[in-house]
Amino acid sequence: MGVVMGTDTSTSPGGAASVLAGVRRLTLLGDGASSSEVVFRELARELLAAPGAEEVHVHHLAEAGAEEELVAVYMFEGNGRLSYLLPRSERPPGVSWVASTGRSFLAADDEELAANVPRLLQAGAASCALLLPLLERGEVEAVVMLVRRLSDPFAADSVELAGTLVDQAGAALALVRARVEAGTDPVAGCMNHRAMRRRLDEEIVRATRTGSPLSCLLIDLDDFKRVNDLHGHQAGDAVLRAVVHALVGEFRAFDRVARYGGDEFVVILPNADLRSAAAAGARALERLLTVPAPDGSGPGSLAEGGAAASVTATGISASIGVAEWHAPMSTDDLIEACDAALLRSKREGKGRVTRAAEPAY
Incomplete structure (x- = not known):
């Protein structure tokens, strides 16, 4: 299994600026987002722009109840978004591994890609899939999958950049959750x-x-x-x-x-x-x-x-x-x-x- 360990890579000046801008936007998002889906959408927008992913899938592990045995998945590609429910029994093994360990996983060979990239959403061959844990208050709230198709695999600095953005999205999600628990609607400013x-x-x-x-x-x-x-x-x-x-x-x-x-x-x-x-x-x-x-x-x-x-x-x-x-x-x-x-x-x-x-x- 292609586990992504910590890497000591330097990000280019342009890449560093992109990281800072994306982190800043996600930080501001924590003050105004009304739901986890809004956070996921904005995170996907940053990931599609900066690390060069062609698709972003967010497996929201806490979205559906255990009784239904379903997981809500949001798929982003360009400006489009598709939401679907995935039976837990059909959860890709890489997603399950990331959810249980809280560590990142890089699928780069044909066997791993076939097991982890949903076939029904594939319009063409995938060259690489990067799976990252989105932590909220120390727990894995979602698993974020970045997919590249007919292009080079993710560079080390792109992996680091994506991890930084996902971490900031987790912090924004924690702020959204805190406001919900406090009973205040973040947009209207009244009771939620x-x-x-x-x-x-x-x-x-x-x-x-x-x-x-x-x-x-x-x-x-x-x-x-x-x-x-x-x-x-x-x-x-x-x-x-x-x-x-x-x-x-x-x-x-x-x-x-x-x-x-x-x-x-x-x-x-x-x-x-x-x-x-x-x-x-x-x-x-x-x-x-x-x-x-x-x-x-x-x-x-x-x-x-x-x-x-x-x-x-x-x-x-x-x-x-x-x-x-x-x-x-x-x-x-x-x-x-x-x-x-x-x-x-x-x-x-x-x-x-x-x-x-x-x-x-």
């Missing part, structure tokens, strides 16, 4: 999905014990994809932060605003029945219309009849579903009720609040 579910569980227990009302809003920004398409993802992230700022300013101090995912937000409203929660949602819609559009244009108002306003001309339009908790509803039941009401808001023209139907309990 996991923390929201934990808080909603707690509020349901409290409402059960005290008999006080509890309601929830699910907010979806109308046509938000246009913001990213027209102005870029950085502008989209800025809008999400502005939306959170507006929502926090609109609701009570003990209400909780959370990012549900993408451009959807949840607001937990303790001591609020369906009617008062719907009224609060209507006020939130008006408040969001004061959020500046990405192009700097001024805020506006909802079109007649509640039709969705353009996100680039009249502030931020949103659709809201609202539901009240009733025993024996679970957290999932309450969110599903909000989601069903939100879908009706979308179907009926967007830019409106829709109440969930009363449960048949």
